[in-house]
Amino acid sequence: MCGIVGYIGDKKAVEFLLEGLTKLEYRGYDSAGIAVNCGVNIFVEKAVGRLDALKEKLKNREPEGTVGIGHTRWATHGRPSDLNAHPHTDCTGKFVVVHNGIIENYMSLKEDLISRGHKFISETDTEVVPHLLEEVYKGDFIGAVREVLNKIEGSYSLVFMSKDNPETLICAKQDNPLVVGLGKGENFIASDIPAIISKTRDTYILNDGEIAIVKKDSVKIINRRGEDVQKKVFRVTWNAEAAEKGGYEHFMLKEIHEQPKAVRDTMSERVLKDGSAIVMEELHWDKNFLDSINKIYIVACGTAYHAGLVGKFYIEKLARKLVEVDLASEYRYRDPIVDEKTLVIVISQSGETSDTLAALKESKRLGAKTLAVTNVVGSSIAREADQVVYTWAGPEIAVASTKAYTTQLILMFMLALYMAQIQKTVSPERTRELIELLKKIPAQISETLSDVDPIKTFARQYGFNEDVFYIGRSLDYDVALEGALKLKEISYIHAEAYASGELKHGTLALIVEGVPVIALATQKSVYEKTLSNIKEVKARDAVVIGIAAAGDTELEKYLDHVIFVPETDELLIPLLTVVPLQLLAYYAAITRGCDVDKPRNLAKSVTVE
Numbered sequence: 001m002c003g004i005v006g007y008i009g010d011k012k013a014v015e016f017l018l019e020g021l022t023k024l025e026y027r028g029y030d031s032a033g034i035a036v037n038c039g040v041n042i043f044v045e046k047a048v049g050r051l052d053a054l055k056e057k058l059k060n061r062e063p064e065g066t067v068g069i070g071h072t073r074w075a076t077h078g079r080p081s082d083l084n085a086h087p088h089t090d091c092t093g094k095f096v097v098v099h100n101g102i103i104e105n106y107m108s109l110k111e112d113l114i115s116r117g118h119k120f121i122s123e124t125d126t127e128v129v130p131h132l133l134e135e136v137y138k139g140d141f142i143g144a145v146r147e148v149l150n151k152i153e154g155s156y157s158l159v160f161m162s163k164d165n166p167e168t169l170i171c172a173k174q175d176n177p178l179v180v181g182l183g184k185g186e187n188f189i190a191s192d193i194p195a196i197i198s199k200t201r202d203t204y205i206l207n208d209g210e211i212a213i214v215k216k217d218s219v220k221i222i223n224r225r226g227e228d229v230q231k232k233v234f235r236v237t238w239n240a241e242a243a244e245k246g247g248y249e250h251f252m253l254k255e256i257h258e259q260p261k262a263v264r265d266t267m268s269e270r271v272l273k274d275g276s277a278i279v280m281e282e283l284h285w286d287k288n289f290l291d292s293i294n295k296i297y298i299v300a301c302g303t304a305y306h307a308g309l310v311g312k313f314y315i316e317k318l319a320r321k322l323v324e325v326d327l328a329s330e331y332r333y334r335d336p337i338v339d340e341k342t343l344v345i346v347i348s349q350s351g352e353t354s355d356t357l358a359a360l361k362e363s364k365r366l367g368a369k370t371l372a373v374t375n376v377v378g379s380s381i382a383r384e385a386d387q388v389v390y391t392w393a394g395p396e397i398a399v400a401s402t403k404a405y406t407t408q409l410i411l412m413f414m415l416a417l418y419m420a421q422i423q424k425t426v427s428p429e430r431t432r433e434l435i436e437l438l439k440k441i442p443a444q445i446s447e448t449l450s451d452v453d454p455i456k457t458f459a460r461q462y463g464f465n466e467d468v469f470y471i472g473r474s475l476d477y478d479v480a481l482e483g484a485l486k487l488k489e490i491s492y493i494h495a496e497a498y499a500s501g502e503l504k505h506g507t508l509a510l511i512v513e514g515v516p517v518i519a520l521a522t523q524k525s526v527y528e529k530t531l532s533n534i535k536e537v538k539a540r541d542a543v544v545i546g547i548a549a550a551g552d553t554e555l556e557k558y559l560d561h562v563i564f565v566p567e568t569d570e571l572l573i574p575l576l577t578v579v580p581l582q583l584l585a586y587y588a589a590i591t592r593g594c595d596v597d598k599p600r601n602l603a604k605s606v607t608v609e
């Protein structure tokens with residue numbers, strides 16, 4: 001979503017602002033702008049489109065000031081345009097603000113301000129904020145900001161700048177991420193760590209309700225009542241290169257190839273060295289806790305939702321607990337049947353997805369116990385949940401989620417086995433057997449990644465089709481859903497995943513000569529049924545590419561092509577079958593000349609509804 005940066009120090013602010021916004025481009029945006037306090041006035045420049053458009057406008061007229069803020073906007077209220085781009089100012093130009101999130105009561109505030117003579121130039125919700133500041137400011141910058149925050153409702157990360165207070169930037173955080181980077185004689189502000197990591201590793205991660213008063217040689221944190229808040233410095237451990245492409249053409253390809261390491265890292269401290277058990281130090285669950293739970297919800301969006309479907313299968317199969325999986329955007333408005341006997345597990349790579357965060361808050365309001373599975377330490381969802389377990393995938397920059405998905409799967413598998421151990425629903429022998437197979441997964445993912453040529457060929461051959469179908473049963477169907485989403489979101493091909501047993505109930509009408517069908521057939525328990533579904537589509541002259549476990553000599557008799565993945569337990573094979581589907585989507589997008597890392601209309605973290 002939107003990206004925010006701020007600088008206060010002795011150097012030209014515009015240098016860090018542009019560098020920081022560039023590092024945040026991956027978040028997806030449609031316009032950008034900066035503001036720099038130049039003493040006599042606040043210089044503001046904005047441009048719709050990519051950052052280059054803004055840089056073009058700044059050519060030979062870069063401001064000299066050493067205090068500034070910047071923003072990349074993903075339109076929510078008001079179409080992408082120069083006027084709707086941030087920063088936004090009040091009538092006088094003395095107050096300037098950048099914002100990420102939604103001011104939910106902006107219409108009533110705007111009407112009231114207009115009735116008091118304020119002039120608005122944009123269609124955004126954000127613009128009410130600087131006008132409110134103008135309205136209440138009587139010389140006390142911090143007090144005025146606090147007063148403004150008491151008037152606005154909704155979610156925000158805000159940075160305020162005032163012409164008459166050039167020594168101070170004020171940040172406020174509610175439901176959207178904001179960090180302060182601690183420098184020497186200078187300080188940095190950003191909505192995400194990659195923007196500041198090349199400048200400092202020491203940060204304050206703001207919590208909801210906190211306000212940071214940032215000067216060049218001090219950072220003070222207060223709460224909304226103005227009381228001091230003691231913050232611990234959060235030291236960022238991963239290096240800047242991790243957020244670079246590391247030699248790959250795109251972040252997505254880099255992250256697909258990082259999966260063996262990401263899965264290994266996520267497993268590392270959670271498998272006892274002797275292979276006898278899974279440990280979850282973060283949870284300390286026991287039989288009493290699990291006996292107190294009579295229902296589990298898994299709630300998420302997009303790829304995380306697809307991981308939740310696999311997680312459901314794992315928990316029901318191994319821990320014999322009833323699980324319902326729901327889309328966060330549906331769950332939060334469904335008046336779900338939740339009480340203190342419900343465990344709600346939310347899955348979110350970014351830990352900032354608005355719908356998932358809202359579903360989590362609703363679950364807590366209804367009395368549920370909550371667990372977050374997320375990839376971002378200190379994210380809003382991580383801090384909101386009662387307990388959190390982290391995937392250790394490292395930063396995922398590409399909009400299309402890949403290593404986050406496989407690490408979510410491995411974490412859900414370990415969670416299910418951990419629960420099974422506590423409830424003794426899986427024998428110690430079976431536990432050891434599964435852990436032995438688990439330990440082999442990273443190497444098996446590497447093996448799957450070692451031969452991408454057939455997949456490149458298929459992508460070139462079928463990458464110009466406008467319709468592709470993915471079919472499978474049981475866990476294969478869950479992975480088919482993820483494969484279809486990957487293809488859709490980065491190659492813009494209309495891809496549809498279907499439970500193969502459902503084809504005859506309608507979709508088979510769309511299967512005509514030459515249409516590509518990706519058939520997953522790894523689940524032994526439903527293999528024969530899947531085979532007959534494959535014959536159904538072959539009989540209609542579809543082109544069928546199978547995804548099968550090594551050693552399956554039956555399948556290739558009926559298919560045009562087969563991609564084999566290493567053999568493992570059918571519970572774990574989704575970690576392998578998803579890899580060729582990720583690669584197929586990637587190479588199809590390359591074939592079609594798409595912007596792989598920043599696909600149209602999409603953003604990495606959907607922090608607004």
Ligand code: AGP
Binds near residue numbers: 347605
């Ligand atoms: C996945 O490739 C998409 N980028 C998108 O569906 C994503 O998974 C979804 O927005 C959820 O994001 P989260 O995991 O950060 O909550």
